[in-house]
Amino acid sequence: MCFKVYGYISMTQALTFIQDFKLGLYMKIPPRSMYLAQVVGTLVAVLVYTGTAWWLMVDIPHLCDKYLLPDDSQWTCPMDRVFFDASVIWGLVGPRRMFGDLGEYSAINWFFLVGAITPFFVWLATKAFPAQKWISQIHFPVILGATSMMPPAMAVNFTSWCIVAFIFGHFVFKYKREWWTKYNYVLSGGLDAGTAFMTILIFLALGRRGIGLAWWGNADDSKNCGLASCPTAKGVVTQGCPVF
Structure with a gap:
């Protein structure tokens, strides 16, 4: 975990600061x-x-322990659990037993090749269909890079992202080009800041009083798939789970 903190987190924080500089320059x-x-x-x-x-x-008793917390508790700490699990994978277990020749997920390494060649296919498509201008707007590094947030995120996070991106990246860009040029980047920063402010406001106004907001947009996706927490290692027997 210390290696990840001083290695990976340092890199991500540096990238975040660069993004801030970009917004400040704008x-x-x-x-x-x-x-x-x-x-x-x-x-x-x-x-x-x-x-x-x-x-x-x-x-908060049993903080981040979803097995001891109430079903409607919001203190399950999904981001922290992913961070801890990744530390176990890369430290305690080791990448070879997860993604190497001794692991169950070695096929994931093929995605390095997929990520390298997909932009080339987009380039070929733009040459083959020059009249289709929308093809050049496909940016696989952004699409594939966004999947890094999938472990703690819920389905609604990505569907809302796709809808907002399509509206402002296509319709507004096409029909309101001047507005898009002047305000779209500020809108992106405003949505991020608004999310942070609303999180604090909801906690202070409702969370501290024990009032929760339960609706389909913040439902726990893991409850929709009972097998999501089942082990995938061969020969491991767990009640209610298949044995591989």
């Missing part, structure tokens, strides 16, 4: 001010995150 914010805001924000976030995590661990 909004004509001086780079020095952007950098200072990032440094101050990082220091504040460390203190707030640590204090909040400590507070949650003390005040």
